[in-house]
Amino acid sequence: MELKLVLKLLADAAEAAAEAEAGDEAEITPIPKCQLADTLLQMLMLLCSAVASFHLSRWMLLILVLLLLCGAPVICFSNALQLCSSVHAAVEWAASLALSQNRFGSLVPQYEIAIYWWLHIFTPVYGEPGHDTTTSTFTFTSSTARYDQFVLEPQDTRDTFPATMADKTKDKPKETTPQPQPKPKPKYEPRPVEKTKDPIISQIGDFRRYQLFFFLIVVLCKFGTGWHTLAHIFLAAPTPLKCLTENVTDPCSKDCNQTEFDTSLFKTTIITEWNLICKDKSLASLSQSIVMLGIMIGGMSFGMIADRWGRRPAFLLCCFMQLITGLIVCLSKWYWFYCLFRFLVAVATGGTMTVSFVLLMEIIGPKKRELIGILYQIPFNIGHASLSLFAYYIREWRWFQFSVTIFSVVFVIYIWLVPESPRWLFTTGRVDKSVKILERIARHNRAPTDTIKAEMEAAYAVLASRQPAKKGNVTDLFRTPYMRLKTIAMANDWLVVCMVYYGTAQYIAKLGGDIFLNVLIAALLGIPGTLLCVVLTKYLGRKLTMMLSNGLSAIGLLLLVFLYKSSEIVQVSCATVGLFGASITFPNVYLYGAELFPTVVRSNGMGLCSMVGRIGGLLAPMINELDVYGSWITPLIFGVASVLAMLGTIVLPETRGTPLPETLEDGENFGRKSQKAQT
Known part of the structure; x- marks a missing residue:
């Protein structure tokens, strides 16, 4: 029935529009006699009424209301008075529609209030004599904590409303006495x-819900570092x-005129792609x-970018750089093009390693x-294992x-x-920006937020009033004898663990047997190695754990040097033992180095050791190529x-449970007393 009425109204609207286009504008009289505006408005209301007869969600009903509010000004163009009157009629009708469907309790409260104030303010205006509009009174009841209902008391039912809507609204009871609203509970x-002395951790806690959530999402990027770093294996x-x-x-x-690759195991590799054989094998x-x-x-x-422009921009840049350059590698046509974009992938991977670790450590308290x-190193091992x-x-x-890149x-x-x-913002x-982020984290951690702003401003005032401490540089690591010895020994540990x-x-x-199974087992053993490092460093200390691993x-x-002619199982087992020891050493050098260097040169010391370690990783593929002269040379x-x-670790002091050195003088004296006690 409603559909037939809609079609009739469409025909009337088309006829009125044709008359307007014919230039007979003088016949279009002001409201209420504008046939085109009233007809289109009534048609729009009936369309929405037909759709609203179904079970609508709150958002669908809200869309209908907005459609009326936005559609009425478009179709009512005769003059400003008619425009306002039509919008008012649309709002009145939307309220009655929502009431008849018993849906106002499901609307967003801001829209309930908006409709309520529109009707209370503008009903007297558009109900003035001389305008053929409805003068209706809406009373707003708040019998519950939310604005649940509008009650409509029509004084003169406008014929542009659907009759069924008007009839439904007559039987609604009127409630005029507002009820007190109970105070919402938190x-x-x-x-x-x-x-604590740390102003950041004092606001959000040492390690709570948000820190756990943040760890679980940031740790995803660590899988990519394992894939891209060791993808060369396959x-x-x-x-x-x-x-x-x-x-x-x-x-x-020279006598061989024709060669062929055995593609029974791997269909294509970079070796088969660019014939990296014989004299080009080292490429x-x-x-x-x-x-x-x-x-x-x-x-x-990326460490410098993070210090200069912030951790978040640097982190996002290296993550998306890893994705884009990694996909371009798949399209490589030439060997030099492959090396160039693999280099850019590696630059992004190095940035991901550094910035993600800094982001995580800056919101986690010292206890955890x-x-x-x-x-944090375990996803690297999982990424290594999943390559198989x-x-x-x-x-x-x-x-x-493509498969190891698209995850990005x-x-x-x-x-x-x-x-x-x-912490960087602070x-x-x-x-101010730091306070906003801390308040959001505190709410997730269910921590108080009332005093965050005041305490952070006070902490920054204290920070700004301090005299800047003397900053050290890389040369300070070698200025005094004992500090120089410790720096060389720690750098050697980094060099060896990365190389090994x-x-x-x-x-x-490269060893015989199933390459997939060999890599998988060796990589998976790195996971218990990392977990074992947690236990050993806690109970045996950093120094003894480093020596044992x-x-x-x-x-x-x-x-493996003496058993290189043995069976493949024996060779793989010996190499796996060596890799297992390195998997224990790897997380320990991060922890040991951070505790060994004094505060004023800690970043310089860790940066130097990391650079030396990457040199070890750079030398590792070249050392592997020496197996052409003898398979025992590499191990x-x-x-x-x-x-x-x-042996070099012997000269290092134990740092477990000791206060960290702050100044260069502390760094020189750190460990001397324990060394004298041992002698």
């Missing part, structure tokens, strides 16, 4: 936060080459050395900082690269979920280096 009871997987020339077995000899390892160089440069460059700092699964099902290097699309969520570091003088970990991971892929790597790799170099690292 959603949670704030839990007090322990006040991008340049061993691909046997054979000579098809009769009576010639060496495919690299495959060179591409991985370029990757390690990129990680080193990325860590330093040690544990989270070590657990990717390569097992994807045997073409371009699609393999997930980083889009960081745009909304990763805020700027409140130290750079942006206190990355080098052994690549070396296992380096010793374990040395034992496994030196055994010998790695094993001897582990022994030297173990």
Whole structure:
């Protein structure tokens, strides 16, 4: 029935529009005789009434109301008075529609209030004599905590309303006495936060719900660092080459006129793509050395960007740079193009490693900082292990690269979920922005928010009033004898662990047997190694744990030197022991180094050690290439280096449970007393 009426109104509206276009504008009289405006308005109301007869959600009903409010001004163009009157009629009708559907309780409160005030203010205006409009009174009741209902008392039913709507509104009772609103109860009871010297942790707590949530989302980027750093294992997987020339077995000899790759295991690799064989064989390892160089440069460059322009911009930049450059690698046509964009991927990966770790550590209190700092390395091990699964099902290097890169699309969520570091904002003088972020974190952590602004402003006033402490530089690490000795020993530990970990991971892929299973088992053992580091550093200390883990790597790799002619299982087992020891050492060097260097040169010391460590990673592929002269040479170099690292750790002091050194003088004297006590 309503549909027929709508079609009739459409025909009337079209006829009125045709008359207006014919130039008969004088016949269009002011309201209430504007046939076009009234007809279109009535048609719009009937259309909405037909749709509203179904069970609508609050948002659908809200869209209908907005449609009326926005549609009436468009279709009522005769004059300003008619425009206002038509909008008013639309609002009145929308209120009656919502009431008849018993839906006002489900509308957004702001729109309830808006309609209510529109009707109360403008009903007297548009109900004046001389205008054919409805003068209706709406009373607003608040019998519950929300604005639940409008009650309509029509004094003169306007014929532009659907009759069914007007009839339904006559029987509604009138409520005029407002009821007192109960005071809303808070959603949670704030839990007090322990006040410490750290103004940030004093507002949000040491490690609560938000820090856990932030850890779980930021840790996603750590999977990508493992994939891109060690993807070379399968991008340049061993691909046997054979000579098809009769009576010639060496495919690299001059007598061999035709060669063929064995593609039964891997259909394509970068070796088969650009014929990286014979004299060009070292170019495959060179591409991985370029990757390690990129990680080193990325860590330093994005670290400076994060200090200058903020952690969030630097973090987002390196995440999306990793995605874009990683996808471009899949399209490489030339070897130099491949190396260039693998280098850019590595730069982004190095930035992701550095900035994500800083972002996380700056909102976690000291009680859990040690544990989270070590657990943060586990996704790297999982990423390393999952490379075997990717390569097992994807045997073409371009699609393999695509599969480990496309995951970075997930980083889009960081745009909304990763805020700027409140600590960086605070130290750079942006206190207001820092307070806003801290208040949001505090609400998530169910911590009090009333005093955050006052306390942060007071803390910044104290910070600004301090005399800036003398800043150190890299040369201060070598200025005094004992500090110089400790710096060299710690840098050597970083050099060895990066060289042994990355080098052994690549070396296992070259051993016989199932390459997928070998890499998977060796990588998975890194997870218990990282977890074991948490226990050992807590109960045995940093120094003894470092010596034991380096010793374990040395034992496994030196055994491989004497057993290199043994079965494949024995060789892989020895190499896995060496890799397991390095997986314990890796998180320990981060923790040990941060506690060893004094505050004024801590960032310089860690930056120097990280750079030296990346040099070790850069050398690892080149050392692996020495197996052409003897398969025992590579494990010998790695094993001897582990022994030297173990011996060098002897000169380092234990840092577990000791106050951290602050000044250069503290750094020079730190550990001397314990050293004298031992002698």
